[in-house]
Amino acid sequence: MVATTDRIDVAGLASAVADTISAHAEELTALDQAIGDGDHGLNMKRGFEAVRAELPALAGKPLPDALKAIGTKLVMTVGGASGPLFGTLFMTLGKELPVEPSRADFATALGKAIDAVAARGKSQAGQKTMLDVLYPVSEAVAGGKPASEVADIADAAAEATKPMKAMRGRASFLGDRSIGHVDAGARSTALITRAIAETLERGA
Numbered sequence: 001m002v003a004t005t006d007r008i009d010v011a012g013l014a015s016a017v018a019d020t021i022s023a024h025a026e027e028l029t030a031l032d033q034a035i036g037d038g039d040h041g042l043n044m045k046r047g048f049e050a051v052r053a054e055l056p057a058l059a060g061k062p063l064p065d066a067l068k069a070i071g072t073k074l075v076m077t078v079g080g081a082s083g084p085l086f087g088t089l090f091m092t093l094g095k096e097l098p099v100e101p102s103r104a105d106f107a108t109a110l111g112k113a114i115d116a117v118a119a120r121g122k123s124q125a126g127q128k129t130m131l132d133v134l135y136p137v138s139e140a141v142a143g144g145k146p147a148s149e150v151a152d153i154a155d156a157a158a159e160a161t162k163p164m165k166a167m168r169g170r171a172s173f174l175g176d177r178s179i180g181h182v183d184a185g186a187r188s189t190a191l192i193t194r195a196i197a198e199t200l201e202r203g204a
């Protein structure tokens, strides 16, 4: 997913993520309306548009600093349960990655960042959350899958949250009634994964 020694264009990646989150905000809101409080689309759009506004400043920063700044911005602007979790993901990536990461560095850092999200959310795989996409993505990256395959794996993993019963977050209050709907945070994680994978594949 990450070319070995090419410098990574964080600004290009972040703007691709903001594009897809904003384009899918209504879909994310509808998913969260079904089994949550219907704010996920707006939360994510507000957060990633705030990141977009910072891009001119971010572009000059080394990769770890840029990722930490993105994570901090997400914590401050997304809100809800997902803000601190996505914030933790990007901040930990920033903490763990070297300035010019190899694919192996990226796989290791992603694993640690996802563990940090799980610790923060007191959650694990199988509970119908963003983790149900993050873990398969991490495994695919570690296994050397090409970017387009990683994106497809993320989409399928989000879809696979449909029959799950929510055990964390607001959807867990619904118990069995959470079954039959895709988790909003899983879907947004798949959208972020595809945007990053496709941008990297184009050589950005």
Ligand code: ADP
Pocket (backbone or CB within 6 Å): 032, 036, 037, 038, 039, 040, 043, 044, 079, 080, 081, 082, 083, 085, 120, 121, 122, 123, 128, 129, 130, 131, 168, 169, 170, 183, 184, 185, 186
């Ligand atoms: P809120 O639930 O506060 O309204 P959002 O709607 O923005 O926040 O985000 C909800 C998403 O956050 C869920 O769809 C789920 O993927 C994720 N989520 C919620 N709680 C947890 C948790 N404890 N661990 C991992 N992910 C979680």
Ligand code: MG
Pocket (backbone or CB within 6 Å): 032, 036, 037, 038, 039, 040, 080, 170
């Ligand atoms: Mg919500």
